[in-house]
Amino acid sequence: MSKLNKQDRKRARQREKKSFRQAMEKELREHKSSFIVFYTLRLLVIVIFVRQLFNGGYESAFYCALAYLLLYVPSWIQVKFHIELPPALEITVLCFIYAAEVLGEVNAFYVVVPHWDTMLHTLNGFLAAAVGFAMVVLLNDDERLTF
Secondary structure (H helix, E strand, C coil): CHHHHHHHHHHHHHHHHHHHHHHHHHHHHHCHHHHHHHHHHHHHHHHHHHHHHHHCCHHHHHHHHHHHHHCCHHHHHHHHHCCCCCHHHHHHHHHHHHHHHHHHHHCCHHHHCCCHHHHHHHHHHHHHHHHHHHHHHHHHHCCCCCC
16 A cells, blocks of 8 residues: 555656646747746856855855755746746746845845845835736636636
């Protein structure tokens, strides 16, 4: 019985990985601009991660790893909840993650650039409002829900 459950879970994980890959490929075909930004930022994070490892900046390397994972959050939300985020909103979220984690923490923009923290907090307020409005629009467009 236990072996059967393990096999079922393994098959379910494989199906989920396959569906995530298929959803990412669909996203690439439909929204090239957000996908270009996604891959560019991901490449930059990897380069900075390797640079930090060579320099011995293990805390900064951790922030890069965290940013790398966070860059997948918008895509994961779209796949998991079967919603379609507007490309402009997705690009803004990706750039915010990069600005906060990689530029702010790893490259010390919080210390070097005056008012970097204030700018990000202000942008975060607008971003939260945009996400809220986008969610209302997405929920209104879904025929299964009345909102």
